[in-house]
Amino acid sequence: MIIAQQKPIKDIAEMIADCKKVLLVGCAGCVTVCLAGGEKETEILAAALRIMRRLQDNPLETVTYVATRQCDPEYIATMDNLVKDVDAIISLACGVGVQYIAERYHDKWVVPALDTKFIGGSKVHGVWEEKCGLCGDCVLHRTGGICPIIRCSKSILNGPCGGSQYGKCEISKDVDCAWQLIYDRMKALGRLDKLMEIQPPKDWSKSRDGGPRKAIREDVMIG
Amino acid sequence: MKTESKLQKLLDSGHFAVTAEIGPPKHASAHGIRHHAHMLKNYVDATNITDCQTAIVRLSSIAAAVHIRDCGLEPIVQMTCRDRNRIAIQSDLLGAYSLGIRNLLCLSGDHQKFGNEPSAKNVYDIDSIQLIYLMRRMRDEKLFFSGEPIKEHEPRFFIGAVANPFADPFEFRVARLEKKVEAGAEFIQTQCIFDMERFERFMEMVRERGIHERVHILAGVTPLKSWRAAKYLQTSVSGMIVPDDIVERLKKAEDPKREGIEICIEQIKHIRNIPGVHGVHIMAIAWEEVVPEIVERSGLYPRPKVE
Amino acid sequence: MQYVPNIRIVEMPCSGTIDHRVLLQAFEDGADGVFVAGCMEGDCHFQKGNYRARKRVNAVKKLLDEIGLGGERLEMYNLSAAMGPRFAEIANEMTERVRRLGPSPLKKQSAGTMEKEGDVA
Numbered sequence: 139m140i141i142a143q144q145k146p147i148k149d150i151a152e153m154i155a156d157c158k159k160v161l162l163v164g165c166a167g168c169v170t171v172c173l174a175g176g177e178k179e180t181e182i183l184a185a186a187l188r189i190m191r192r193l194q195d196n197p198l199e200t201v202t203y204v205a206t207r208q209c210d211p212e213y214i215a216t217m218d219n220l221v222k223d224v225d226a227i228i229s230l231a232c233g234v235g236v237q238y239i240a241e242r243y244h245d246k247w248v249v250p251a252l253d254t255k256f257i258g259g260s261k262v263h264g265v266w267e268e269k270c271g272l273c274g275d276c277v278l279h280r281t282g283g284i285c286p287i288i289r290c291s292k293s294i295l296n297g298p299c300g301g302s303q304y305g306k307c308e309i310s311k312d313v314d315c316a317w318q319l320i321y322d323r324m325k326a327l328g329r330l331d332k333l334m335e336i337q338p339p340k341d342w343s344k345s346r347d348g349g350p351r352k353a354i355r356e357d358v359m360i361g
Numbered sequence: 362m363k364t365e366s367k368l369q370k371l372l373d374s375g376h377f378a379v380t381a382e383i384g385p386p387k388h389a390s391a392h393g394i395r396h397h398a399h400m401l402k403n404y405v406d407a408t409n410i411t412d413c414q415t416a417i418v419r420l421s422s423i424a425a426a427v428h429i430r431d432c433g434l435e436p437i438v439q440m441t442c443r444d445r446n447r448i449a450i451q452s453d454l455l456g457a458y459s460l461g462i463r464n465l466l467c468l469s470g471d472h473q474k475f476g477n478e479p480s481a482k483n484v485y486d487i488d489s490i491q492l493i494y495l496m497r498r499m500r501d502e503k504l505f506f507s508g509e510p511i512k513e514h515e516p517r518f519f520i521g522a523v524a525n526p527f528a529d530p531f532e533f534r535v536a537r538l539e540k541k542v543e544a545g546a547e548f549i550q551t552q553c554i555f556d557m558e559r560f561e562r563f564m565e566m567v568r569e570r571g572i573h574e575r576v577h578i579l580a581g582v583t584p585l586k587s588w589r590a591a592k593y594l595q596t597s598v599s600g601m602i603v604p605d606d607i608v609e610r611l612k613k614a615e616d617p618k619r620e621g622i623e624i625c626i627e628q629i630k631h632i633r634n635i636p637g638v639h640g641v642h643i644m645a646i647a648w649e650e651v652v653p654e655i656v657e658r659s660g661l662y663p664r665p666k667v668e
Numbered sequence: 669m670q671y672v673p674n675i676r677i678v679e680m681p682c683s684g685t686i687d688h689r690v691l692l693q694a695f696e697d698g699a700d701g702v703f704v705a706g707c708m709e710g711d712c713h714f715q716k717g718n719y720r721a722r723k724r725v726n727a728v729k730k731l732l733d734e735i736g737l738g739g740e741r742l743e744m745y746n747l748s749a750a751m752g753p754r755f756a757e758i759a760n761e762m763t764e765r766v767r768r769l770g771p772s773p774l775k776k777q778s779a780g781t782m783e784k785e786g787d788v789a
């Protein structure tokens with residue numbers, strides 16, 4: 139899922155400093171699961187902003203709503219009537235949600251409450267880790283199911299580099315060296331010979347470097 | 362495949378090579394590096410020019426190499442994969458060759474996290490092994506990285522790589538070295554050696570695989586100025602092993618700098634007797650002036666002459 | 669059990685059910701201070717309710733600091749239902765603290781009230 143985290147509340151308050159009434163929109167998708175922008179977080183943020191503004195003698199009126207998914211324009215349409223009389227919309231979705239809202243409500247000031255961080259999972263409750271760099275050309279079959287693109291700090295395809303020591307990456311003793319993990323797993327699978335093959339340069343045009351991407355499935359398109 | 366590299370001629374003719382390292386300055390004057398080049402030129406066969414080592418912004422490696430060549434010392438340009446994509450790497454290396462640079466060392470480069478631009482974006486378009494492979498192919502098959510032919514004047518570098526016997530997983534270090542040789546590396550410089558026993562085990566594995574017959578291995582050494590410097594390398598640099606007895610020896614020494622030089626000379630004398638080692642690479646970090654003495658007292662002076 | 673009369677008690681089945689929202693609501697409704705009384709550590713009927721409550725209280729304290737109300741107005745205490753005198757002591761302690769901090773700037777009238785949430789009657 140997409141992992142996001144709330145921005146510092148001061149920054150969010152700053153974005154809506156000149157507004158009297160705002161709509162805070164949570165999302166029931168990924169950000170609910172990663173506890174950044176679900177119903178609860180939306181209400182907490184609304185209360186915190188209200189308190190903050192009352193302390194400044196400049197009360198803020200808030201309306202809250204949680205969309206089923208902000209990454210689907212059809213779910214955004216469901217909030218049309220809530221939007222009318224607010225000065226701004228604060229989205230607690232990933233960047234996709236913020237953009238769809240901004241697209242639909244041209245004349246509204248739309249701001250992000252979250253920093254969209256990465257694609258990952260949660261190993262234990264409260265800890266999320268990055269697992270995929272969305273490279274558009276998955277190589278996990280060549281690396282024992284461990285992603286070298288995002289879990290190696292240098293995205294090395296023929297690792298490990300000379301900074302790998304005691305299982306950790308050169309950037310931090312808290313970061314596992316992906317290539318140590320790949321080595322261990324390939325060894326356990328009896329496939330170390332695979333690691334002797336020189337992996338060719340990656341085609342980054344399938345990643346963000348090729349410009350904005352689109353995925354199309356003609357067979358499921360309507361009309 | 363012959364290049365115009367003097368270092369290659371020396372190594373291919375069986376001489377025990379001596380290389381050193383010059384770190385370009387954090388300013389725009391070549392005065393200091395030219396001074397170092399003059400100081401070193403009769404004592405070493407070639408010198409590496411680091412490429413923003415530890416991700417600290419410094420005068421460009423290629424520009425520094427031109428100054429050094431100007432002073433009569435053969436440069437080895439280091440090229441990391443951290444800061445340039447394949448377009449910039451090719452372009453810079455075509456330029457470097459046109460300026461008379463003949464030796465190239467390919468590395469991944471230290472992550473920018475500990476440098477002076479930690480908020481920079483890193484590149485890592487290709488990795489060091491791919492860089493070796495592509496530069497070798499550029500020279501031998503006259504192809505750009507993309508596969509497009511180079512009609513004329515392809516750059517003909519003597520291509521080197523690094524190996525770190527002190528990084529993990531240890532068992533894979535020799536295999537990865539072999540992978541670099543497969544990719545096309547013709548000389549190897551190792552990370553600085555302090556744990557001689559581990560290096561010997563590494564070389565044993567190298568010999569078992571016959572890698573020393575396919576590539577020239579230059580063993581890296583670093584003279585230490587103080588026990589604090591040793592301790593720093595021991596605890597704060599990932600991929601280094603510094604045994605406690607070296608730290609202790611420097612701690613007990615009356616003149617630690619002297620002691621650092623003595624240790625380095627002992628190491629070189631020892632390394633010369635390890636089968637399969639074809640040279641020594643002296644990395645006197647910000648202490649270039651001690652290199653002549655180390656070379657001389659290690660019995661490596663005068664340096665052989667080649668055409 | 670003797671304690672200051674300006675406290676409003678909100679009972680909850682377990683301090684572990686405490687939610688950031690309830691705490692913020694108390695302040696929005698005009699509380700000058702809030703304290704959460706949970707069971708003794710290790711004594712939770714639901715195993716870890718009171719530990720969780722403490723973590724949440726700490727998170728809200730931090731938030732209160734960030735938004736300028738001040739985390740000091742919120743506190744978590746652990747005590748058992750049988751510790752009447754201790755409850756009175758805490759109530760007085762908290763009242764003292766809130767007096768020192770002054771009335772909540774969120775309400776204009778100066779008479780202070782304090783809310784207490786938790787599982788101790």
Ligand code: SF4
Binds near residue numbers: 269275276285287
């Ligand atoms: S190889 Fe690419 S697609 Fe596969 S996990 Fe890594 S970044 Fe994601």
Ligand code: SF4
Binds near residue numbers: 292299303306314
């Ligand atoms: S230490 Fe491992 S994870 Fe870190 S950059 Fe090197 S190979 Fe990648």
